[in-house]
Amino acid sequence: xxxxxxxxxxxxxxxxxxxxxxxxxxxxxxxxxxxxxxxxxxxxxxxxxxxxxxxxxxxxxxxxxxxxxxxxxxxxxxxxxxxxxxxxxxxxxxxxxxxxxxxxxxxxxxxxxxxxxxxxxxxxxxxxxxxxxxxxxxxxxxxxxxxxxxxxxxxxxxxxxxxxxxxxxxxxxxxxxxxxxxxxxxxxxxxxxxxxxxxxxxxxxxxxxxxxxxxxxxxxxxxxxxxxxxxxxxxxxxxxxxxxxxxxxxxxxxxxxxxxxxxxxxxxxxxxxxxxxxx
Amino acid sequence: xxxxxxxxxxxxxxxxxxxxxxxxxxxxxxxxxxxxxxxxxxxxxxxxxxxxxxxxxxxxxxxxxxxxxxxxxxxxxxxxxxxxxxxxxxxxxxxxxxxxxxxxxxxxxxxxxxxxxxxxxxxxxxxxxxxxxxxxxxxxxxxxxxxxxxxxxxxxxxxxxxxxxxxxxxxxxxxxxxxxxxxxxxxxxxxxxxxxxxxxxxxxxxxxxxxxxxxxxxxxxxxxxxxxxxxxxxxxxxxxx
Numbered sequence: 001x002x003x004x005x006x007x008x009x010x011x012x013x014x015x016x017x018x019x020x021x022x023x024x025x026x027x028x029x030x031x032x033x034x035x036x037x038x039x040x041x042x043x044x045x046x047x048x049x050x051x052x053x054x055x056x057x058x059x060x061x062x063x064x065x066x067x068x069x070x071x072x073x074x075x076x077x078x079x080x081x082x083x084x085x086x087x088x089x090x091x092x093x094x095x096x097x098x099x100x101x102x103x104x105x106x107x108x109x110x111x112x113x114x115x116x117x118x119x120x121x122x123x124x125x126x127x128x129x130x131x132x133x134x135x136x137x138x139x140x141x142x143x144x145x146x147x148x149x150x151x152x153x154x155x156x157x158x159x160x161x162x163x164x165x166x167x168x169x170x171x172x173x174x175x176x177x178x179x180x181x182x183x184x185x186x187x188x189x190x191x192x193x194x195x196x197x198x199x200x201x202x203x204x205x206x207x208x209x210x211x212x213x214x215x216x217x218x219x220x221x222x223x224x225x226x227x228x229x230x231x232x233x234x235x236x237x238x239x240x241x242x243x244x245x246x247x248x249x250x251x252x253x254x255x256x257x258x259x260x261x262x263x264x265x266x267x268x269x270x271x272x273x274x275x276x277x278x279x
Numbered sequence: 280x281x282x283x284x285x286x287x288x289x290x291x292x293x294x295x296x297x298x299x300x301x302x303x304x305x306x307x308x309x310x311x312x313x314x315x316x317x318x319x320x321x322x323x324x325x326x327x328x329x330x331x332x333x334x335x336x337x338x339x340x341x342x343x344x345x346x347x348x349x350x351x352x353x354x355x356x357x358x359x360x361x362x363x364x365x366x367x368x369x370x371x372x373x374x375x376x377x378x379x380x381x382x383x384x385x386x387x388x389x390x391x392x393x394x395x396x397x398x399x400x401x402x403x404x405x406x407x408x409x410x411x412x413x414x415x416x417x418x419x420x421x422x423x424x425x426x427x428x429x430x431x432x433x434x435x436x437x438x439x440x441x442x443x444x445x446x447x448x449x450x451x452x453x454x455x456x457x458x459x460x461x462x463x464x465x466x467x468x469x470x471x472x473x474x475x476x477x478x479x480x481x482x483x484x485x486x487x488x489x490x491x492x493x494x495x496x497x498x499x500x501x502x503x504x505x506x507x508x509x510x511x512x513x514x515x516x517x518x519x520x
Contacts, residue, residue, distance in 0.1 A: 037395040107352065109397050120455055129395075134447070139482035139498050141447075141473050155476055171395045172349065179397040190447050191455045193468055 001194060002254050003029055003117060006224030007247040010232045012204055013240030019043030020202045020245040021051045029117040030058050031247050035130050035202040037176070038108030046110040049098065050091040050177050054114055054125075057087035071185055078189065081123035084116050085187040088125045088177070092185075095178035109178035113144060113200050115249070122190045122198070127183060128176045131206055133214065134190075135197040140215040145186060147175035170207070194253035201231075204242035208235035224248040280375045281333060283326065285312055286368040301327035304364060305338075318342050318365035326356065333373055335362060425518040427479055429472075434512030435461035442519075443479065448472040450509060451484060460510055469510040472501070479516070486510050 005026070011018045019036035021044070032054050036047030060067065061083050070089040073082045091112060099105040111128020124132055126144040129151070134141045145151065149172040150164040159167065175183060197218050205214075209231060217234075221227035228246040235244045283302060285293040295302055295312055304312040307321040314323070320340040327334060333356040337344040345363040346354050356362075362369040427443040437459040441448075450458040451468040460469060468484035480498040487494050488509035490501065501507070507514040 035395075037397070107396075109395075136447075137468060137471055137482060137484040139471065139473070139480075141475070143446075145476070169349075173395060173397045176395075176397045188446065190445070191449075193449065193453060193455060 001120065001192070002252040003249060004224055004252060005031065005247065005249045006226075006228050007031075007245070008225065008228040008232050009245040010204075010236065010240075010243065012243050013236055015241075015243055017041060017044060018243045019047055020204070020243040021047035022200070022245050022247050023051045023055050024247065025055055025059070028058060029249075030055065030114070031116075031198070031200055031249055032112070032114040033130055033200040033202065033245055033247055034110045034112045034177075035128065035204075035243070035245070036108070036110040038105065040104070042105050042108035043110070045098075045105065046095050046108040046178055049094055050110040050112050053091040053094050054084070054087040054112065057090055058083055058116060071182075073187070077187070078118070078121055078123065080116055080118045080121070081125075081187055081189050084114055084123045084125040085185050088112055088114070088127060088185045088187075089183065092127075092177045092183045093181075096181055099178055109173075109176040111173070111202070112177055115198055115200065117192065117249070117251075120192050122192045123187070124190070125185055125187045127185050129173055130200065130202045133199040133201075133211075135199065135215055135218050136193065136195075138215070138219065140211050140218075142211075143188070143190070147186075148173050170203075192251055194251055196251045198249040200245075200247040200249075202243060202245040204240070204244035205231055205235050205246055207242065208238045208240070208244075218248065224250060281328075281371075281373045283312065283362075284370040284372065285314070286370055287366075297326060297328065297333060299328065301325045304369070312369070314364060314367050316365045316367070319367075323364055324362075332356075333371065340364075425520060427474075428517050428519045429458060429507070430515040430517065432506075432513040432515055434510075436512060437461065443472060443474070446474045449484065450488075450512070450514075458512075458514070460512060462511075465510050469512075470495075470507075472516075473498070481507060481516075 005024050007022050007024050009018060009020050009022055022033040024031055032051045034047035034050040036043030038046055069082050070086045073085055095110060099108050111130040113126045113130040113132050115132055116123040124143055127147060129146040129148045132143045134143050149169050150159060150167045152174060153159040154161055154164050217227055217231055221230060228248050231246050232244045281297045283295045283297060284291045302311045303322060303325045304310055304314060305321050305323040306315060306319045322338045323340040324335055324337050324344045335344060335346060335356055336353045337351060343350045346360055356371045358371060358373040360371040429441045431439050441458050449456040449468050450470045452460045452465040453467040466485035469486045470484045470488040471482050473480050478500045480500050481488060481490060481495055482498040483495060486509050487496060488507055489495060490499055491506050501516045503518045505516045507516055
């Protein structure tokens, strides 16, 4: 399948520094997003460290396939999913260690949401309250679970979704990178289909923009970078209280066969949709 | 003048005004608020005014300082806040004029509530304990071994029934589909069934499926016994015990 992607990160309207980080690694079809926390510039350090560690460990798979797996994995997972999950554990260790060695970094941490596409297989690894969504057939589905106190209370039936949105405890996370020496990482595998769209975002988007709005924007705007920019603009119009980062990945069917030139003409120049990778 | 009331068993034990000098709390006798309890560190926390705001700072205490049940290292206090140190509660009263700033030489404490923070495992347990107690009965009811299953009642498919083990299930002709449709002119992805936190939802793919005869244009939660029809295939959604 052919893969197109686009990403945008924005300061928002209130914050003075951007603690979000993201990276699109085209040759690998790897997409990583992190939202840092901690005083001074430490949120930025934490999220950059998280993204860098995950990317490096995944890139290293080919050169060093036998690297030890860290954390709980399911035996039926692909080597990619195991690698991605391990990478998140490594990111936690790096942040935790750095904070231990530098007392001024005490309390720094980060969320991490990463997706890795290999053929038709999607690997997802996640910790914190950033999100990964899948848009399929017009239906938007949140693939990740928020590791926040309010989300846990909603799952346990103590709060309604509406009450959770009003809660002043929204920023309290139950799990994140850097908080403890060892952590639990959510990881899973899915099969992808042509026309599936993946979206990664920090909570700066989802606190301000609703899921129907996200689904609508993804369906209306075919240029992925422009779609990401318009979602960011929507969050900013409503105050932009936090940094906003959006990464969008779309799978497209490879045109094959004698009639492919017909389809290519019908489609509006798919090559111009942001970055293009493939596998 | 703003003050702190040390409470025990809902009775005021001591009242301490917060002035331009910081109020210290701890087990050591030279504290302004002396709390004689082994769970309290010698110098546990201090409260002072900074830039017009009352601020509490935990002095690296062993058992932590909690404001409204949230563990804090440093937080701005508001009128009516409850501080918990060991078994003791301190009620915050910020009414009256704030004293002149006591210069700590530190940066202004930011309002904490918009800053993301992480609970450690112990706090998490404490905070969720109450939640668990309330949600437990529901959790157990939902966790009984019920297996979501699709039984094929009519139409050509590769199996007679499917246990929905994955979060994402696709019904279609695609080789990647879970429920594989057979025959000419069947869509690659006719419909989808996705697991969300509160159940399984049927949604359209290239076709609009029906549930009990009603067309489904957006995600609809499936109930035990629902009849799903799409692309000439009839499926019965059930929870198997």
